[in-house]
Amino acid sequence: MLTKDEFAQRRARLLKRLADQPHSAVAIIPGAQLATRSRDTEFPFRQDSDFLYLTGFNEPDAVLVLAPESEMPVQLYCQPSDPHEEVWHGRRLGVALAVAELGVDVAHAIDDLDDHLLPLLDGVHTVMIDHSKAEWLAHVQDLSDSLRQSRKKGQQAPRAYVDIAPWLHEWRLQKSAAELEVMREAARITVGAHKRAMRFAAPGRYEYQVAAELHHEFAVNGASAPAYGTICGGGENACILHYTENHSQLCDGDLLLIDAGAEFQGYAADITRTFPVNGKFSETQRQLYEVVLRAQEAAFATLKPGSHLQRAHKAAAKEITKGLIELGILQGDVNEHVDQASHRRFFIHGLGHWLGLDVHDVGDYQQDDKRTLFKPGMVLTVEPGIYIPADAKDVEAKWRGIGIRIEDDVIITEAGYENMTAAVPKTVAEIEAWMQTN
Structure with missing residues (x-):
């Protein structure tokens, strides 16, 4: 559980960096707003991740202002208490409670923001x-223009508008101990959901029914929502990377690819498993599946402080290339195919991504041609895959229409890595045994 003190420490770090700038600076961090779904109905609210990182406050229409030279350097602007509105739309923290609950220096009504920002x-x-x-940047620039155009002597508008995102995103890349505990819980919930879905899946059921099992397991364990659009792709649908229609019926003899993760207290999990709908891999499915599994294991072997994601990707890609040649899907020399990156036809995405408040979390993978090196506390996914479209006429028919991805969530540790999601059955034997027991 993240505490008020942790959010205060993050704000203090940002205030210090602002104070250390060569010129006076303030930071303005807007929260998210409600988004209309249809007419007078909104989408479920999801707070802006940077704002959440600095405040832990999960209400719409709020802004955090950090002004190191002010008597009240940490200022929150939020919706005031309003009994009439709250009867219709839910309780608000309100201005009066914000200081004590969130640890800010002062709170004001959001409608008063401009009056306070001008001075x-x-x-x-x-x-x-x-x-x-863009809308917030333009709004602040408009306010600044009003200072510039004012006839009052001595007023001076800001001279520079600098993007704050790189600062926050660099910090978000390395998780604190408290963040890692929250992410382990998101992973634990997601592990349970995948195991439940494996046992539920059967020929004749529909992809959306499997998705419902996952979502139910998320909800009953305190995860507010999926962290992203759940993917349940049976048969050829598994070859569509971001397949979310989930409307097809599951067929005997097909594989089912599930890519799903819970969001818990703002933090995402992201697991993929691929398994036979009927609980038993065919020989063709098993052979291709084990190539992907070996690729993931090769990537895991590179994970440690000082290494980087590209090294892990190359290890996985080489293993996939070797496997495709062994199965006759590619022909020729392994090293030549590695040099030509022939795997990209069938392994068409990157090996993984950062994970945190966003499922594809912020943080650079390289800067100025230098790879971002792993440090303890970084969290990433490792998700090799092979996808052979049904229309791949130059590939032997038995392989066509098969999509396989295996994905786990790992923490970089001092000793190497921790796989938070290893408890979901993954080997052929583990999957078949799990699906055949009740």
């Missing part, structure tokens, strides 16, 4: 704000 911006050299939030 705060006066004389400040640099505004730090996420440049991807």
